Amino acid sequence: MSPRYSLTAHREGLARHELLISACAACGTQQFPPKAVCTRCGDTETPQWNAVTGEGHLWSYATFRKTYRTDFHLPSPYVVAVIELDEGARIYGNLVGVPMPSLRIGQRVRAEFTTDDGESHLIFVAADKEGT
Numbered sequence: 001m002s003p004r005y006s007l008t009a010h011r012e013g014l015a016r017h018e019l020l021i022s023a024c025a026a027c028g029t030q031q032f033p034p035k036a037v038c039t040r041c042g043d044t045e046t047p048q049w050n051a052v053t054g055e056g057h058l059w060s061y062a063t064f065r066k067t068y069r070t071d072f073h074l075p076s077p078y079v080v081a082v083i084e085l086d087e088g089a090r091i092y093g094n095l096v097g098v099p100m101p102s103l104r105i106g107q108r109v110r111a112e113f114t115t116d117d118g119e120s121h122l123i124f125v126a127a128d129k130e131g132t
């Protein structure tokens, strides 16, 4: 796999509890995962990685009742969400701690990091959960 498409920088950021998102080196448009061609300006240079706040809103979600991952354990059912970050990129993640009947598109969420089996994982929680 070409380093251009590598998620190594992203994973290293997670280990430091930092959310890194790829951005076009020419115009700065953030997109995740990294793309071969910038969807805004068409640039094909290797993207850069920027730290983002991890704050955003619930753009879409699905509820899963079957566990597919063996390296990260969430009680079933669980929510896989598409989060639109305030910086513009959309990213998939587990939305944790929000009762499913109260999920609503557009609600504010923020990133948190959890460790399972020694590996750091990205999750999202309701931003207003702790008064933020």
Ligand SMILES: [Zn+2]
Binding pocket: 024, 025, 026, 027, 028, 029, 038, 039, 040, 041, 042, 043
């Ligand atoms: Zn661009």
